[in-house]
Amino acid sequence: MAVVVNHELCKGCQICVKACPFQAIDFDDVARKATINEKCTACSVCISKCPFKAISKDESDAVDLSAYKHIWVFAEQRDGELMGVAKELIACGRRLSRDISADTKCYALLVGNNLDALGQEAIEWGADGSILIESPLLEHFNTDGYTKVICDAIQEMKPEIILYGATHIGRDLAPRVAGRSNVGLTADCTGLEVDLEKYKAYCAKETTLDLSTLEGEDPNDKCIKQTRPAFGGNLMATIVSKKTRPQMSTVRPGVMSKQERVPGAKGEIIKVTPKLEESDIRTKIIKIVKEAKEMVSLTDAKIICSGGRGLGGPEGFKLMQEFADKVGGVVGSSRACVDNGWIGHEHQVGQTGTTVKPDIYFACGISGAIQHQAGMKNSKLIVAINKDPDAPIFGIADYGIVGDLYKVVPMIIEEWDNFSTAL
Amino acid sequence: MRIIVCAKQVPDTSEVKIDPKTNRIIRDGVPSILNPDDANALEEALLIKDKDPETVVTVVSMGPPQAKDMLIECLAMGADECYLLSDRAVGGSDTWATSNAITALIEKIGPFDMIFAGRQAIDGDTAQVGPQIAEKLHLPQVTYVQKFDISEDKKVVTVQRQLEDGYEVIEVPTPCMLTCIKELNNPRYMSVSGIVKACKPDAPIYVKSAKDVECDLSKVGLEASPTVVFRSFTPAPKAPGQIIQGEDERAQSKNLLAKLKEKHAI
Numbered sequence: 200m201a202v203v204v205n206h207e208l209c210k211g212c213q214i215c216v217k218a219c220p221f222q223a224i225d226f227d228d229v230a231r232k233a234t235i236n237e238k239c240t241a242c243s244v245c246i247s248k249c250p251f252k253a254i255s256k257d258e259s260d261a262v263d264l265s266a267y268k269h270i271w272v273f274a275e276q277r278d279g280e281l282m283g284v285a286k287e288l289i290a291c292g293r294r295l296s297r298d299i300s301a302d303t304k305c306y307a308l309l310v311g312n313n314l315d316a317l318g319q320e321a322i323e324w325g326a327d328g329s330i331l332i333e334s335p336l337l338e339h340f341n342t343d344g345y346t347k348v349i350c351d352a353i354q355e356m357k358p359e360i361i362l363y364g365a366t367h368i369g370r371d372l373a374p375r376v377a378g379r380s381n382v383g384l385t386a387d388c389t390g391l392e393v394d395l396e397k398y399k400a401y402c403a404k405e406t407t408l409d410l411s412t413l414e415g416e417d418p419n420d421k422c423i424k425q426t427r428p429a430f431g432g433n434l435m436a437t438i439v440s441k442k443t444r445p446q447m448s449t450v451r452p453g454v455m456s457k458q459e460r461v462p463g464a465k466g467e468i469i470k471v472t473p474k475l476e477e478s479d480i481r482t483k484i485i486k487i488v489k490e491a492k493e494m495v496s497l498t499d500a501k502i503i504c505s506g507g508r509g510l511g512g513p514e515g516f517k518l519m520q521e522f523a524d525k526v527g528g529v530v531g532s533s534r535a536c537v538d539n540g541w542i543g544h545e546h547q548v549g550q551t552g553t554t555v556k557p558d559i560y561f562a563c564g565i566s567g568a569i570q571h572q573a574g575m576k577n578s579k580l581i582v583a584i585n586k587d588p589d590a591p592i593f594g595i596a597d598y599g600i601v602g603d604l605y606k607v608v609p610m611i612i613e614e615w616d617n618f619s620t621a622l
Numbered sequence: 623m624r625i626i627v628c629a630k631q632v633p634d635t636s637e638v639k640i641d642p643k644t645n646r647i648i649r650d651g652v653p654s655i656l657n658p659d660d661a662n663a664l665e666e667a668l669l670i671k672d673k674d675p676e677t678v679v680t681v682v683s684m685g686p687p688q689a690k691d692m693l694i695e696c697l698a699m700g701a702d703e704c705y706l707l708s709d710r711a712v713g714g715s716d717t718w719a720t721s722n723a724i725t726a727l728i729e730k731i732g733p734f735d736m737i738f739a740g741r742q743a744i745d746g747d748t749a750q751v752g753p754q755i756a757e758k759l760h761l762p763q764v765t766y767v768q769k770f771d772i773s774e775d776k777k778v779v780t781v782q783r784q785l786e787d788g789y790e791v792i793e794v795p796t797p798c799m800l801t802c803i804k805e806l807n808n809p810r811y812m813s814v815s816g817i818v819k820a821c822k823p824d825a826p827i828y829v830k831s832a833k834d835v836e837c838d839l840s841k842v843g844l845e846a847s848p849t850v851v852f853r854s855f856t857p858a859p860k861a862p863g864q865i866i867q868g869e870d871e872r873a874q875s876k877n878l879l880a881k882l883k884e885k886h887a888i
Contacts, residue, residue: 383848
């Protein structure tokens with residue numbers, strides 16, 4: 200979008216030259232005409248300053264936003280199984296589609312091979328329909344193939360919004376698609392709203408934003424307001440992509456909630472035939488190795504017993520395992536312990552680990568660095584056990600015990616059955 | 623062969639603190655560091671150079687002039703040369719615009735065999751710039767690389783790509799883009815001779831402007847970025863919790879469990 204001066208209307212007053220914050224307007228003393236130079240950032244200050252309406256924005260290369268409609272959720276599947284985050288995002292996409300308009304739909308975008316059953320399953324999780332892109336070349340995720348078929352589908356069908364899970368696959372694919380389609384992409388969103396009133400309600404509850412600053416915003420602008428943490432959750436920003444379509448976001452697993460599955464739910468199945476050759480795919484998967492280690496399902500756990508540096512060594516995780524076994528929970532860890540090699544990465548909670556929101560989060564010997572907090576502060580109840588009464592973890596804990604975890608935790612284990620109603 | 627390493631200078635976010643009164647980030651005194659994943663990217667390039675001294679390791683970065691400090695560190699670790707794209711015209715770029723600018727810089731530097739980048743930078747955590755540079759340069763990519771091997775003829779790379787529940791073994795032809803994670807290697811320290819070399823006035827650190835690298839000004843900077851910050855704020859502070867008292871650990875535990883039961887949590 201370039202700013203241009205119509206020389207027939209320009210009277211040579213030079214008001215725009217002075218008004219430009221970027222020295223982007225040259226003045227030809229001979230012809231007495233203003234001309235925009237390459238420093239222009241299209242900020243448009245000059246347009247309103249010109250008394251002769253000689254300056255305008257050339258909108259001819261702008262994207263026709265109204266041509267884009269419906270929400271797609273990249274419904275990631277691995278080995279024929281729908282990922283949990285896909286179910287969460289289908290529920291989220293469905294909610295947003297209703298907020299945009301009554302005739303906006305939420306489609307599950309499935310890429311793989313033999314996807315009929317998954318297309319139906321996605322509908323049962325809340326999608327209005329499923330778009331299936333099938334080919335033996337897409338059986339396993341590969342960047343080149345998936346990017347091509349998705350970009351082709353975007354061009355043809357023009358969705359307004361696409362949501363991706365921020366998994367190792369989603370975070371490989373989404374930036375590539377955004378790069379090729381030349382659109383904005385916002386990573387690791389924790390809040391998504393299209394409706395201004397709902398965005399205000401979200402901000403009132405979750406943030407310190409002064410809502411009066413939103414008064415000038417157009418309530419009919421249903422652009423997606425994507426809120427994400429920065430600086431380890433210390434700062435939050437809401438990002439919009441007003442000029443480009445589709446708008447794209449990634450969301451980490453566990454952040455949104457899935458809805459109840461409705462068996463037998465009906466929806467539209469759209470099959471897209473991909474234009475894909477073997478030579479389009481430059482990487483070759485030699486093998487896929489599932490690590491035999493115990494699967495840690497932190498995202499689904501009701502109770503997490505997490506240990507930090509305060510454990511003092513790898514043997515501390517034996518106590519945490521005992522604790523978790525007693526309460527029917529899963530063992531979590533802070534980054535420090537993973538970096539020290541006390542426990543595997545799959546146990547790590549936090550910004551670079553897993554985002555969790557269990558019913559109870561026990562933080563034992565965890566000081567509560569902001570990166571850790573970013574991954575667990577949405578837990579329903581947080582219990583902190585720490586020797587240091589000034590540890591930041593107490594700032595976000597619902598209940599705290601200042602004391603030696605090696606003395607406190609065994610007591611909780613001993614007393615648990617006297618209080619728990621669970622069998 | 624020439625290896626390009628993408629590096630970013632970032633504030634050490636583990637040192638970032640919040641002023642409890644104003645709820646603002648305290649930036650003063652927060653040290654700037656070489657982004658951790660980028661250190662793994664540089665190390666992998668240096669490991670190749672260790673085996674084949676003919677290898678040229680070129681570090682590229684974009685940022686304010688003070689990002690030179692980080693590039694000095696890269697030289698002292700063993701990089702051969704560094705390029706910094708520093709220009710107000712590229713300031714405020716989002717990931718899409720940043721990848722356009724860095725792509726222009728890499729194209730200006732000339733032919734290469736491989737690009738290593740960190741998976742993500744700790745200030746933004748987006749993990750987007752690496753794949754987007756690969757897209758602009760039409761390169762195949764592998765992200766989350768945790769193990770690396772290259773064939774004798776340097777034509778094929780075999781890597782392990784980390785997944786949540788295991789890994790894939792992937793073969794990819796050069797030139798390619800690989801984004802690295804901390805499991806890949808242990809970055810070396812700066813050597814004394816490296817530091818001496820890197821601190822000389824004629825150290826090979828080249829600062830380039832947007833004009834020098836001929837980047838398309840309509841595709842870089844704040845104005846060109848498709849994503850825009852709509853609002854920014856701090857999260858709502860949580861109501862203060864309760865410290866559970868008790869004469870001994872057993873009493874504390876009982877009091878805690880009673881509270882949890884009261885909340886129907888157990």
